[in-house]
Each structure stands twice: as structure tokens, then as C-alpha cells.
Amino acid sequence: MLHSTFAALASESVNYIDEPSTSESPDALGLMQCVLEQMDYGLALVHMATRQIRFANRLAHDGLNGPGSLRSGLCVVAGRLSTLLPTDHAQLERALLRAHGGVRALISLGGEDCTTSVAVVPLNAPTPTPYALLVFAKQQLCDSSTMALFARERGLTSAESNVLASVCSGMRPTEIAQHHGVQISTVRSQLRSIRLKTRCDTIRQLVETVSILPPMARHMAAVQH
Incomplete structure (x- = not known):
């Protein structure tokens, strides 16, 4: 089904936006x-x-x-x-x-x-x-706004979102537990829940999933010339 759908889309010509006229430049x-x-x-x-x-x-x-x-x-x-x-x-x-x-x-x-x-x-x-x-180069794997959108879309709790951010920053489960002041068993339980909600079998797959999220800026600011 997916193959036939992609084939049908590929057969269609791509419509590009016309180049703007002088008045529209x-x-x-x-x-x-x-x-x-x-x-x-x-x-x-x-x-x-x-x-x-x-x-x-x-x-x-x-x-x-x-x-x-x-x-x-x-x-x-x-x-x-x-x-x-x-x-x-x-x-x-x-x-x-x-x-x-x-x-x-x-x-x-x-x-x-x-x-x-x-x-x-x-x-x-x-x-x-x-x-x-x-x-x-990006200064971090994923910016906070994109991470928040991903967590919300996947139904993560606030605590799970914080654990996800810690994992993506390179922290190990023991370090996450110490950082948040909780037991290591709590962190492991949260990681299992995160993997389930994000459909990731391993932590590595989870990090890879986050790493290829669309690169949205952290804020909208005035254009600099």
C-alpha cells in the first residue's frame, strides 16, 4: 500500500513556487x-x-x-x-x-x-x-522547544520530559538519578515508559530519534543585517 502511494506521488511533477517579480522581491x-x-x-x-x-x-x-x-x-x-x-x-x-x-x-x-x-x-x-x-554547528543535540513539542506529541509526563532531556545531553541513568534526587529504579522505570511511548527499543534508538527532529529555532528574533 505504501509502496504504491509513494510511486504515485513520485510520478507527479513537482510544482515550485514561481520566482517573484520585481515588485514582489x-x-x-x-x-x-x-x-x-x-x-x-x-x-x-x-x-x-x-x-x-x-x-x-x-x-x-x-x-x-x-x-x-x-x-x-x-x-x-x-x-x-x-x-x-x-x-x-x-x-x-x-x-x-x-x-x-x-x-x-x-x-x-x-x-x-x-x-x-x-x-x-x-x-x-x-x-x-x-x-x-x-x-x-549546533550547540546541543536538540533545542528545548523542539524537545518540548516532541515530548508533548508523544504524551510524556513532565518528569519523563526532564529525563529525556538529560539522556540526550549525555547523562547516564545514575547521573540522572543523582541530578534529580530520585532512586535509580525510578529513572529506569521512566526510561521504560519513555521508550514505550516513543516506540524506541533502546536508549540509542531514542537518542537517534531525537537527533533527527526538525531543527526549529529556540526563539523568533529580529532579522540581523
Whole structure:
């Protein structure tokens, strides 16, 4: 039944939204910026020649400024993209040069105590201006709002939701019990209930299920230019 349904859908042509006319472009741009704000990934558009940031959603803006740069390894100096650590600057430059040639790159930034990754993706935009998309690594497996929606949809109790969040943060059952001040038997009972409600046979499968949830942003904020 499912196979025949998928086959029927695949046989249909995909209808794309028409490109906006000149009069509709500002509205289309604003709509696209709102879309990017809803993603739980830092996304920034950088001019590969000048290193200037053309656009950054809220998560990327936070990752390029102030305390957020400690987590991303990137910052903005005199209006140009740079690295927080001077030792990381060379690999950023190499990644941008490769992107200028149409090659994607993944760079690792930060010291031994705090290492993060940023993807540098060249854009084949309908313009001669060379831009690359910076995709920041997520700071956690799943954001709190997505986790809450998942827990509510699967009928988890408040206590089970807290246990699920602890498991996805890497805590072991004994650590969860100590953290919440309950017996280990209580945590194990809650984990069994969570697996039943989420239809997961193992904790690993549960974590994998959470890891591929849609990446929704934790908040909606003003667009940063």
C-alpha cells in the first residue's frame, strides 16, 4: 500500500513556487529571512572577497558577537569575518579560497577545551558576486522547544520530559538519578515508559530519534543585517 502511494506521488511533477517579480522581491526577501530565523542552525552569508557578512540569522549573529563567539570560534573584526584564535585564521582563509573555487569545506575552530565546526558552502547564486554560506554547528543535540513539542506529541509526563532531556545531553541513568534526587529504579522505570511511548527499543534508538527532529529555532528574533 505504501509502496504504491509513494510511486504515485513520485510520478507527479513537482510544482515550485514561481520566482517573484520585481515588485514582489522585497516581500520575498523578508519572507526568506523569516524562514532562516526559524532554523536551529546559525546561518551567515559572507562575501568571499571582502569577508564582510551580508546576512546572519539570530543564532549566527550571536555566534559572531560577544560571548557567542567563544562557542563558534568566529568573530567580526572591523566589519570583516575573522577567527577568535589567530591560529585558526589560516584554515578559515583556505576554506574561503576553496569555496571561491566551488569546493565545500569543514573547518574546526577553538582550542583543546572547546572545539566546534563550521561548514563553508559556496553558493551558485544568480549573481557574479561570490558569496559563501557559513553553517554553524549546533550547540546541543536538540533545542528545548523542539524537545518540548516532541515530548508533548508523544504524551510524556513532565518528569519523563526532564529525563529525556538529560539522556540526550549525555547523562547516564545514575547521573540522572543523582541530578534529580530520585532512586535509580525510578529513572529506569521512566526510561521504560519513555521508550514505550516513543516506540524506541533502546536508549540509542531514542537518542537517534531525537537527533533527527526538525531543527526549529529556540526563539523568533529580529532579522540581523
